[in-house]
Amino acid sequence: MTHPNPVISFKRYESSPDSLRELIRLCGGFDRLRPSYRAFIKPNLVAFDDRYPMPLYGVFSTTRLVHDMVFLLKEFGINHISIGEGSFRGKDFAVSTMGIFKALGYPRLEKRYGVKLVDLLEGPFQAVDFGEFRLEVAQPILETDFLINMPVLKTHNQAVLSLGFKNLKGCLSVKSRKFCHGRSGSLHHHLSLLVEKITPALTILDGIYGLEKGPFYLGRAVAMQAMAASKDPLALDLAGAALAGIDPANVPHIREYAHRHRRSLDLNRYVTQGTPLQELQQTLKWDNHWNEQNTGPKAWEKLGIRGVFLPKYDETVCTGCSGLYGTILTMIMASYTAPLNDIEILTGKRMKPSGKANKTMLLGNCMIKENRKDPAVKDTVIVKGCPPSLRSVLDGLERCGIHIREDIYAAFRQTLVDRYKGKEGFDESFYYIGASS
Numbered sequence: 001m002t003h004p005n006p007v008i009s010f011k012r013y014e015s016s017p018d019s020l021r022e023l024i025r026l027c028g029g030f031d032r033l034r035p036s037y038r039a040f041i042k043p044n045l046v047a048f049d050d051r052y053p054m055p056l057y058g059v060f061s062t063t064r065l066v067h068d069m070v071f072l073l074k075e076f077g078i079n080h081i082s083i084g085e086g087s088f089r090g091k092d093f094a095v096s097t098m099g100i101f102k103a104l105g106y107p108r109l110e111k112r113y114g115v116k117l118v119d120l121l122e123g124p125f126q127a128v129d130f131g132e133f134r135l136e137v138a139q140p141i142l143e144t145d146f147l148i149n150m151p152v153l154k155t156h157n158q159a160v161l162s163l164g165f166k167n168l169k170g171c172l173s174v175k176s177r178k179f180c181h182g183r184s185g186s187l188h189h190h191l192s193l194l195v196e197k198i199t200p201a202l203t204i205l206d207g208i209y210g211l212e213k214g215p216f217y218l219g220r221a222v223a224m225q226a227m228a229a230s231k232d233p234l235a236l237d238l239a240g241a242a243l244a245g246i247d248p249a250n251v252p253h254i255r256e257y258a259h260r261h262r263r264s265l266d267l268n269r270y271v272t273q274g275t276p277l278q279e280l281q282q283t284l285k286w287d288n289h290w291n292e293q294n295t296g297p298k299a300w301e302k303l304g305i306r307g308v309f310l311p312k313y314d315e316t317v318c319t320g321c322s323g324l325y326g327t328i329l330t331m332i333m334a335s336y337t338a339p340l341n342d343i344e345i346l347t348g349k350r351m352k353p354s355g356k357a358n359k360t361m362l363l364g365n366c367m368i369k370e371n372r373k374d375p376a377v378k379d380t381v382i383v384k385g386c387p388p389s390l391r392s393v394l395d396g397l398e399r400c401g402i403h404i405r406e407d408i409y410a411a412f413r414q415t416l417v418d419r420y421k422g423k424e425g426f427d428e429s430f431y432y433i434g435a436s437s
């Protein structure tokens with residue numbers, strides 16, 4: 001995996017497909033590609049909410065760059081091109097990967113270029129030995145000759161940054177994804193290992209829109225028009241950290257990978273080409289801050305919200321349950337009228353009741369198993385599910401005395417979309433392939 005002189009290319013996105021073509025040329029991205037190869041593109045299409053409005057900026061890889069990549073592969077003479085993702089699907093985020101592809105216009109790539117669209121969660125999966133454990137990896141990923149990883153430039157509340165290494169988690173089965181969020185808190189370790197066995201030939205970082213306070217729709221997108229590429233997965237993630245203005249030493253899975261391979265985190269040790277980094281870089285804020293007692297976000301202090309204790313999610317909370325956090329935070333803020341009667345909400349696999357709450361909401365089957373018989377719990381509010389449905393979370397909040405205002409929540413979700421409308425640099429057509437694009 002080590003590369004004597006890893007090359008990273010940076011480029012400002014200006015036009016399709018020329019900007020991507022130049023980015024790839026600058027890092028020699030197609031040097032090892034052969035016309036007979038089967039190529040596989042793995043974008044980031046994490047999950048889609050079809051009940052409430054959801055902005056895609058910085059959350060999904062732009063369809064524009066995926067389209068450009070297909071065009072360039074065809075231009076190179078590649079006949080076997082697949083695009084695959086394993087988008088999270090639950091009771092609420094019920095849209096499958098194929099449904100997301102359809103909504104974005106990917107079937108036009110099937111028609112125009114003969115591309116094969118793949119839902120990685122449909123399997124089959126192959127058990128891959130990572131030394132300390134085995135993970136189920138989607139077989140199409142393992143069978144490809146040329147894996148092109150196309151993550152988005154986004155911050156991530158648990159992993160700090162979600163770039164190339166992190167995007168590979170979408171190649172795993174649901175069972176293996178949950179395993180990565182194990183009780184021992186080994187998420188970062190698992191993320192650092194994925195690339196050892198799921199090794200992209202090329203990683204293209206889509207920073208046309210970066211996302212702060214990510215990884216999902218509650219984050220704030222920044223129009224950056226930035227792209228980076230490398231054949232070296234570590235070099236690419238270091239490039240992404242630099243674009244986001246985040247020290248890679250503060251990103252545990254990147255730091256651990258570099259340490260294990262005795263690689264430098266210093267970008268000056270890598271060869272950089274193309275647009276100067278300083279012209280593209282914008283500092284992205286990582287995450288919401290919790291108060292010192294870890295009883296709730298700092299913002300609640302300003303809003304005067306009292307009587308509810310919501311400790312910050314830890315790394316044992318997997319995507320299904322962590323996706324509910326934003327909803328819970330928003331619901332509480334939207335519905336709050338008077339101090340609550342000391343309720344606490346526990347998530348993940350290892351939180352413990354404080355012993356001070358009058359009601360303890362145990363969210364998800366893991367928390368229920370962990371704490372339902374704990375004598376420190378005075379009155380338990382059970383919210384079953386793996387992950388629980390939004391409906392059962394709302395019922396749980398009601399049982400805690402929080403009178404839910406779904407209309408306010410819906411209006412709030414609309415504001416998340418509206419805040420980009422008419423704003424310079426934001427263009428929804430980056431996400432949709434139309435008849436003429």
Ligand code: SF4
Pocket residue numbers: 178181316317318319320321348349363364365366367385386387388
């Ligand atoms: S209940 Fe939540 S944290 Fe536990 S395995 Fe299911 S999704 Fe993950």
